[in-house]
Amino acid sequence: MEKLVQLTMSGVANGAIFALVALGFVLIYKSSDVINFAQGELLLIGAYLTYMTVEQIGLWWPAGVVVAVLLAAVVGVLIETLVLRPLIGEPAISVIMVTIGLSSLLRAIVGAIWGVTPRPAPQFLPRDTMTIFGASVGVDKIWAIFLALVLFALLTLFFRFSREGIAMRAVADDQQAALSMGISVKRVWAVAWAIAAVTAAVGGILLMSIFGGVSGSIARVGLLVFPVVILGGLDSIPGAIIGGLIIGLLQSYAGGYLPPDLGMGEVVPFIILLLILLVRPYGLFGQRFIERV
Amino acid sequence: MLSLNNIEVIYNDVVLVLKGLSLEVPEGRIVAVLGSNGAGKSTTLKAISGLLKPENGEVTDGEIRFLDQPIHKKDAAAIVRMGIFQVMEGRRVFEHLTVEENLRAGAYTRGLGGFAQDLELVYNYFPRLKERRNQTAGFLSGGEQQMLAIGRALMARPRLIMLDEPSLGLAPLLVEEIFRIIKRINKEQGTTILLVEQNARLALDAADHAYIMENGRIVLDGSPADLKDNADVREFYLGLNEVGGRKSYREVKHYKRRKRWLS
Numbered sequence: 001m002e003k004l005v006q007l008t009m010s011g012v013a014n015g016a017i018f019a020l021v022a023l024g025f026v027l028i029y030k031s032s033d034v035i036n037f038a039q040g041e042l043l044l045i046g047a048y049l050t051y052m053t054v055e056q057i058g059l060w061w062p063a064g065v066v067v068a069v070l071l072a073a074v075v076g077v078l079i080e081t082l083v084l085r086p087l088i089g090e091p092a093i094s095v096i097m098v099t100i101g102l103s104s105l106l107r108a109i110v111g112a113i114w115g116v117t118p119r120p121a122p123q124f125l126p127r128d129t130m131t132i133f134g135a136s137v138g139v140d141k142i143w144a145i146f147l148a149l150v151l152f153a154l155l156t157l158f159f160r161f162s163r164e165g166i167a168m169r170a171v172a173d174d175q176q177a178a179l180s181m182g183i184s185v186k187r188v189w190a191v192a193w194a195i196a197a198v199t200a201a202v203g204g205i206l207l208m209s210i211f212g213g214v215s216g217s218i219a220r221v222g223l224l225v226f227p228v229v230i231l232g233g234l235d236s237i238p239g240a241i242i243g244g245l246i247i248g249l250l251q252s253y254a255g256g257y258l259p260p261d262l263g264m265g266e267v268v269p270f271i272i273l274l275l276i277l278l279v280r281p282y283g284l285f286g287q288r289f290i291e292r293v
Numbered sequence: 294m295l296s297l298n299n300i301e302v303i304y305n306d307v308v309l310v311l312k313g314l315s316l317e318v319p320e321g322r323i324v325a326v327l328g329s330n331g332a333g334k335s336t337t338l339k340a341i342s343g344l345l346k347p348e349n350g351e352v353t354d355g356e357i358r359f360l361d362q363p364i365h366k367k368d369a370a371a372i373v374r375m376g377i378f379q380v381m382e383g384r385r386v387f388e389h390l391t392v393e394e395n396l397r398a399g400a401y402t403r404g405l406g407g408f409a410q411d412l413e414l415v416y417n418y419f420p421r422l423k424e425r426r427n428q429t430a431g432f433l434s435g436g437e438q439q440m441l442a443i444g445r446a447l448m449a450r451p452r453l454i455m456l457d458e459p460s461l462g463l464a465p466l467l468v469e470e471i472f473r474i475i476k477r478i479n480k481e482q483g484t485t486i487l488l489v490e491q492n493a494r495l496a497l498d499a500a501d502h503a504y505i506m507e508n509g510r511i512v513l514d515g516s517p518a519d520l521k522d523n524a525d526v527r528e529f530y531l532g533l534n535e536v537g538g539r540k541s542y543r544e545v546k547h548y549k550r551r552k553r554w555l556s
Contacts, residue, residue: 163401170387170398177385180344181449182373182402 005135007256008249013141013210015248016148020203021221022228022240023155024196030172030235031192034084035096038103039200040222045106046072046201047121047208047218048114054122061124069201076197077190084193085186107219118215125209144206151202152241155195159237164191172235224251227269230276233286242284247272294320294360294485295341295377295453301354302333302340302509310336312509313355318453323479323486325496325517327530328506334489335382337506338455341487342379343369359453373402376452380445383461384438388431392422392441395430399445415444418474436467443471447478453485454478460492468492472499493530497521505530512554525552 025039049071053064083102087095125140159165170178171188179185207221208214228247232239247269255265276283295318302311310333318324328334339345340352357365364372387395396415400408416423419440425433430441439459446454460468472495479486490496497503497517505513520526527533529552
């Protein structure tokens with residue numbers, strides 16, 4: 001029982017972080033049909049920017065986090081305008097190749113600025129543990145879950161009620177019709193990249209705090225985006241969240257209950273990826289199109 | 294209010310679709326453009342609203358002026374802000390948004406001021422939309438979707454609404470209802486309307502002036518009454534014979550009238 005609670009909590013915490021990262025991926029895909037292989041590097045950038053503002057510049061950590069997140073948003077917008085906008089109208093495969101190149105480039109830039117050796121990270125989530133159902137659980141995990149939930153709620157409100165949010169969903173639905181009512185598609189893409197960079201940055205910061213260190217390996221979480229979004233459905237935001245939680249939990253249980261030398265925790269997400277592609281390629285919540293009868 | 298002067302539109306740098314087209318839309322009127330498939334009617338509207346670019350089309354010659362300003366070099370958003378709103382062919386509602394969110398998307402170019410009033414205005418013209426305000430637009434019937442598309446245009450408070458085949462795929466009764474509302478909007482709001490239609494009878498009944506388009510050119514224009522008397526229009530667009538009765542298809546086999554405007 002104790003193990004179950006522990007594994008569940010860490011699975012949910014990791015899952016919430018995966019969901020954050022996957023959310024940005026889905027947003028970009030929905031609004032501009034770009035499959036972004038550099039999502040993991042956005043995580044890395046968010047983490048290192050926070051390392052810079054808090055550890056190197058020495059800002060009070062909440063201020064440092066806010067500054068880092070804003071800088072990450074700027075990076076997202078820059079990537080969109082400088083790299084992806086010139087590619088409008090190019091075949092999907094070229095865009096994919098460019099994002100793969102972009103991921104190497106970003107990792108190299110981060111390496112050039114901050115080096116490749118792991119560094120101790122600023123610790124702002126409390127490190128103590130609390131007892132839930134007799135199991136001791138790290139408070140930082142609970143914080144991670146809570147912060148992810150807050151971000152999801154904010155984004156939901158944004159998409160339901162704000163002018164820009166509705167415009168983004170309109171562009172995802174029918175780009176030309178959106179254009180015909182004066183919605184600027186380019187601006188929507190820039191906002192999508194900004195939000196993706198922000199959610200990924202928050203994910204990166206949470207991971208950094210949970211790991212207690214920052215290194216290039218944080219970008220590896222970006223790979224897990226693919227099982228998450230394939231499971232949830234490439235174009236579904238609720239799918240990204242639920243898919244993230246499922247993958248997080250499965251990874252945690254597989255790592256905890258199966259013999260550790262099998263390394264199943266790392267592999268299970270990709271087994272799921274294969275199964276889903278075979279059985280239900282549009283994922284749990286992916287759109288097949290609304291058909292009127 | 295709106296004038297097109299010798300417009301030439303080329304798609305993909307080679308396909309010449311509009312070959313020197315001119316037309317005039319006076320303020321406060323309903324102007325209809327009739328023509329068969331492929332005549333270039335939709336292209337004309339897209340040239341005005343700035344929607345050619347995503348389809349690789351371009352105005353290569355001539356001039357489009359709206360309120361005495363040239364607009365053929367502006368982008369779609371700027372043109373909407375100037376007061377031209379195109380209701381695209383095939384309704385094109387945002388299927389996964391609710392009715393009210395669709396209307397909010399239509400109001401995108403204006404600030405939030407007066408949003409509630411405009412919403413009431415749209416619901417006043419289309420009470421059925423109010424009943425379904427929180428429904429997903431993809432599940433509306435075709436007629437309701439067309440109403441939503443027109444309502445969405447009203448939300449932008451345009452001075453000129455361009456309607457691309459509002460009758461497409463709708464039952465005759467619904468088409469009549471929609472045309473009644475279009476005429477009401479024109480009268481009550483003073484909104485100028487440029488109407489592209491294949492349903493010639495309805496369009497001629499609604500319009501103050503009509504143009505007939507073929508092969509990227511205007512071949513004939515005049516008041517609806519004149520056009521209804523024109524022998525060619527009667528034959529090719531209204532399906533009537535010289536006497537005025539419905540055309541019998543037995544005659545068609547024996548004798549095919551030549552359009553006199555084609556040289």
